[in-house]
Amino acid sequence: MIDRGAQRETVALHRFTTSVLLRETVLMRTTRFAPLLALPLVLAALAGCSPSAPTDVEPPKFDQSMNEVRDTADDVVDKLVDAFPAGERYAEADANAYACSGEDDGIGHWLWALGITSTDITGTIPDLQAEYGDAVTSTGTSSQDVEYSDGTTWPVTGGHTLIEDETGSYLLSYPMSAEGVVTLRVDTACGVLR
Numbered sequence: 422m423i424d425r426g427a428q429r430e431t432v433a434l435h436r437f438t439t440s441v442l443l444r445e446t447v448l449m450r451t452t453r454f455a456p457l458l459a460l461p462l463v464l465a466a467l468a469g470c471s472p473s474a475p476t477d478v479e480p481p482k483f484d485q486s487m488n489e490v491r492d493t494a495d496d497v498v499d500k501l502v503d504a505f506p507a508g509e510r511y512a513e514a515d516a517n518a519y520a521c522s523g524e525d526d527g528i529g530h531w532l533w534a535l536g537i538t539s540t541d542i543t544g545t546i547p548d549l550q551a552e553y554g555d556a557v558t559s560t561g562t563s564s565q566d567v568e569y570s571d572g573t574t575w576p577v578t579g580g581h582t583l584i585e586d587e588t589g590s591y592l593l594s595y596p597m598s599a600e601g602v603v604t605l606r607v608d609t610a611c612g613v614l615r
C-alpha cells in the first residue's frame with residue numbers, strides 16, 4: 422500500500438524546489454541582461470545631451486486661434502464705435518476668413534467692414550489719433566490709396582485714419598464733415614485654425 426502522507430510531502434517538496442529553481446533562473450537571466458536593457462537608455466541620454474542637439478524648442482509663431490483673434494479685433498471695434506458720439510454699428514458685413522499670405526496651411530485672418538453713424542466725426546478723429554499714437558500709421562484728408570504696413574493698398578474716399586497694432590488693422594474712412602457715416606475696414610491678425 423502507498424503511504425498518502427509521504428506522497429503528498431514528496432509532491433510538495435518537488436513543487437517548492439521547482440519554484441525556487443525557476444525564480445533563481447529568472448533572476449539570473451534578468452541580472453545577466455540588465456546591462457543590455459539599460460544600454461538604449463544610456464544612448465538616448467547621451468544623444469539628447471550632445472552639443473549639436475537643439476537646446477530650445479521654437480515657440481509657435483501664432484498662439485491664438487482664429488476665433489480668438491476675431492474676438493479680440495471685435496473688442497477693438499467696440500471701443501472705436503463707442504468713441505464716436507451717438508456711435509452705432511451700421512450695415513455690418515459678415516466676417517470672411519482668408520489664408521495668411523506666406524504662412525502655413527491652417528493660418529488665417531478675418532476681414533470685414535461696417536459703418537459707424539456719428540454726430541461728431543471731425544471732433545472724434547483727432548482724439549482717436551492721439552489715443553492710438555504710434556499705432557496710427559497713415560492719415561489723410563482727401564481720396565487716395567492707403568498703404569498698409571505690409572505693402573497692400575486700399576482706396577478711400579474722403580479722410581482716413583489707419584490704425585495697425587498686434588490685433589489687426591483698422592482703416593477708418595470718413596467724410597470731412599461733422600456728421601455722417603464712418604466706414605471701418607477690419608483686417609485681423611493671423612490666427613491658427615483649430
